[in-house]
Amino acid sequence: MKVARFYAPGDIRLEEAPEPKAGPGELKLRVRNCSTCGTDAKIRRHGHHHIVPPRVIGHEIAGEVVEAGEGVSGWSAGDRVQVIAAIPCGECPDCRRGWQTICPNQESMGYHYEGGFAEYLVVPAKVLAVDGVNRIPDGVSFAEASVAEPLACVLNGQELARVAEGDDVVVVGAGPIGCLHVRMARARGAARVFLVELNRQRLDMAADRVHPDAAIASGEVDAVDEIRKLTDGRGADVVITAAASGAAQEAALQMVARRGRISFFGGLPKDKPIISCDSNLVHYRELTIVGANGSSPEHNRRALELIASGQVPVSDLITHRMPLDEVLTAIDTVTEGTAIKVTIEP
Known part of the structure; x- marks a missing residue:
């Protein structure tokens, strides 16, 4: 069978x-779809401390059962x-409290175990032990099901930030995760959702699909000022930084309303x-800042x-849908920011 295997930064074969x-x-x-994400691009460039090469990567996995091992039922x-x-x-104590996303013993597909950029893979017993294999509902394609993993992370983040009906929500970052955050916020009843992005081309591509109430190109205008204008000076109830940007996190403190919530997603x-964090803003405005780390099987x-x-x-x-032979092109496309979601169909 064909696989895409990571050997070293810059060396995926x-x-x-x-x-x-x-x-x-x-x-x-039998892997039917394994979608790509920004983490795959980071692994290609820098590797990852949890990956001991050689390793088949890819972790947004949907497929068809071929064989069940001894002792597996259902x-x-x-x-x-x-x-x-x-x-x-x-x-562990965290898992027993229901906090599986912060399990200190957490392992990952495509890192500790062979991943989904392959024609076939074996799901480890550890995954089945925590009910980590989910039946795809009728009417949902393999490609759509592969996006459930990043969507699960978005769900975890919005639950932690308590996104609720009537909220004004700012999403900073118009990549695939940002797009999912816009749609998740709407599903949770947000009154308005504003999308902020530095790159105009990426913003336009995302806004054309997810239709935020305002699309703000932060490379052209002051995003903090724009959010204040849109909210009559109050600020947003929730700000989600769906970008690996310290500047975005600092700006979130200026965009959020009193008693607002900020997700460092x-x-x-x-x-x-x-x-840099102005602690007095957090103190006097009674702000809440939360992190978000992945997702649980339930998510x-x-x-x-x-x-x-x-x-x-x-x-x-x-x-974009590409065969496994074009996985390097797929990762390049993610890096260039010219796609929203790129899926591999082995």
Whole structure:
């Protein structure tokens, strides 16, 4: 079978590999779609401290069950499934409290285990042990189901930020995650959703699909001033920084209303993680700042339901579909920012 295997920064190879077999407690899948994300582009450029090469990468996985290993029940050949990316241990104090997204023993598909840029993969027993394989609802395509993983992360972030009916919400960053945040906020009843993006071309491409109440090109205008004007000087109830930008996080403190919530959704580069924070703004305005780290198996299940019900459409966000042979081109396309969502169809 064909696989895309990471060896070192700048060195991802398309190779032939033996077709895997399902061991005890495992499932073997025929991968139908594995979508790409900005993390794949970062891995290609810099590697990742959790990846010990060589490793087949790709973690937004949807496919078809081929074989169930010994001891696995409830799954049959032909079942359509979506697989979680982040694998909690299910046993630590945090997992027992229901905080699986911050499990200190978390592992990941495409990092610790072979990922989805392959024709076939084996789902580890650890994934099945935490109910990390989800049946794809009728009417949802494999491509749409592969987007459930990033949507699950968005759902976690918006729950932590308590996005609610009637809120004015600002989303900073018009990539695929930003687009999903716009649609998730609408599904949660936001009154208005404003999209802020530095790159005009990327903003226009995203706004054409997700139709924010205002699209603000922060490279051309002062985004803080624009948000204040749009909210009659009050600021937004929620600001979500869906970009790896310290400047965006600092600006969020200026955009948010009193008693507002800020989600630092996008992590910052490891060599520049420190921002300037006016603590008095947080104190006197009673602001809440929350992080967001991935998703749980339950978030993935609910993300699939949101897609299936039409509350959060994703099919039109998939702008490029490519075969596995073109995975490097797909990652380049993500890096260039000329697509919203790029999916690989092995």
